[in-house]
Amino acid sequence: MKKTSVNICLMGSTGSIGRQALEVVEKNSSLRIAAMSAHSNTRLFSEQLKKIKPEKACITDPAAFERYGSARTGGTKILPPGELSALCTDKKIDLVLAGSSGSSALIPIFDALSAGKTVAVANKEPIVMAGDILNAAAKKYGGRILPVDSEHSAVFQCLENSKSPPEKIYITASGGAILRAGKRKITPGFILAHPVWKMGRKITVDSSTGMNKGLEVIEAHHLFSVNFSAISVLLHPKALIHGMVEFADGSVSAYLSEPDMKIPISYALNYPQKRKMSRRCDFTAMDLRLEKYPADKFICFKLALEAGKKGGLYPSALVGANETAVNAFLDERISFPRIAEIIRKTLSETPKMRYNIPNALRVEQWAKERAEKLIK
């Protein structure tokens, strides 16, 4: 048992990951939120600050910060948007949990890794857009990336301390709403009734298009330094097996748990310890069926893989176009099949530029605007 506390900087405390992380921290006396950030949900953020009382906090949306002001809430000093990286790299911070959505945490993650921090990364976009660059920074400055996404946490744990390299990596897909859609029209309402994982709205749509699984394959490629040909997706409706690793002798290590994000969040925050959690798998009658992943039914899966294999700035264009298209779908401005069309068209126009973080963010922004024009 560790005696000293782990001082955590939580980015994105008002989002789905952030809220679940706070529940985990509340139950672990060895974990402490020393700093936290939110984007624009200042009402919830204010409540959280009063309860948690971190030393520092940051509001990353300029308008929200303006509205909220820099006045201390309780004992917490509120920093303006530009100070997020300073929050993460503060010498008191032991671990950064990046739970903010999209690419907004990319630069702070890069800065934290460059300051030698351990960064638990819960959202895919930063690694998808700049995996090579983040890996290089971590290697150069002694930082470490811990995956929080359930599939990657599973594979990470299957591989950890293994004396043998992986021959193949498997991540699972629960399939989501889409495999039960039949011929009905796919609306946001239908998709948001996704039954297995408790997730945000956008990522729930990403699960239905296959984009989420495609981004996960790109993420696995970077996190575990394996070729795309050595990564497979398997359909697993019950979402109990999250990831598996096959070794040279044909043996397979698998990681199972109830579908509950708090388990991988807790693992990352307590790394390398596994602390007491309440949910248990029931093995007395367990459907662990694994099947071929029906890639053809997931309109964005192959698009994501193509962009991932091309590498460079293509994944950034993918991320930008996808965000705009999914939001348009959620706003009922476009139909479900149009999501893939808009991404495909945008990707085909990806500008040729040098692969670095500023350009990754530029291309992502370009893709959002290009996709928006295509929608209109």
Next chain:
Amino acid sequence: MKKTSVNICLMGSTGSIGRQALEVVEKNSSLRIAAMSAHSNTRLFSEQLKKIKPEKACITDPAAFERYGSARTGGTKILPPGELSALCTDKKIDLVLAGSSGSSALIPIFDALSAGKTVAVANKEPIVMAGDILNAAAKKYGGRILPVDSEHSAVFQCLENSKSPPEKIYITASGGAILRAGKRKITPGFILAHPVWKMGRKITVDSSTGMNKGLEVIEAHHLFSVNFSAISVLLHPKALIHGMVEFADGSVSAYLSEPDMKIPISYALNYPQKRKMSRRCDFTAMDLRLEKYPADKFICFKLALEAGKKGGLYPSALVGANETAVNAFLDERISFPRIAEIIRKTLSETPKMRYNIPNALRVEQWAKERAEKLIK
């Protein structure tokens, strides 16, 4: 990659484990059989010696040794039965693989561990009969036990290098012939058509009575230092998941492979590396169903657990009575249900003596004789 060879002493080269171990060694240039032993199958042993040319060998059945003589076969020196421990503890030996049946390897295993050797143990009886004593010897003299039994190899690999202790251990049972028996009379012929694992005759019967799984639970108790209450058996007809470990956070690590003993044998011999093997799990349509183990249908499972929980010399009486009863069943001298009756009666008369290796062997011998009398 290791450059130097692992010098192996193979006990029981003519048995099922021994023959499969020789196949594994043949395909691994880094493994070398430096010494080997067999009990009485001198015809096969002679063939093996000519091919493998170990430096030393031992024939452990006195009559067979007398028949075969101590003349060198090729370059191999043949030692008499009493020299088996000397073979295992030779300073040139890096690893001992105990593949001999029953308790015959108990003393050599004890001696090898006491000489600080790594001993890969493929048969259950030595650990079931004297697990506490073997563990103490290994701890005191720097020896190490590597399990080879598929379930224990699986659990061992799930636990290896884990930073967290196990909360629960699961081993699987394929169920064997007995669950398909219906109302028919259970004959040796019916049972020996066991479909999943390629095993010897006696262990195939042990699988059908539940004795094998009971012995495995006792073995797991010793190998992983866990209470009986933390060990569960699950029915898993396809025999792909061999073992699982549950941790405090509710996560579960599982080990899968095709049912092929050469995989755990290779792992133990190459430990901690996983060398190339050809068999692969097919995950495109895999039935990984797990169910409650129907303990009531396995007439010897509970008997084994009772003896294991009592500890001391009870497991030795269990092993002795079981061997005699199973052999009598295979010879069609007793019916299938009588196996359990004979073991139960013998166990109830287990003599009270001090728990040490000589007494474990004495009680095993006593139980064989007592069971034989009950059969007559």
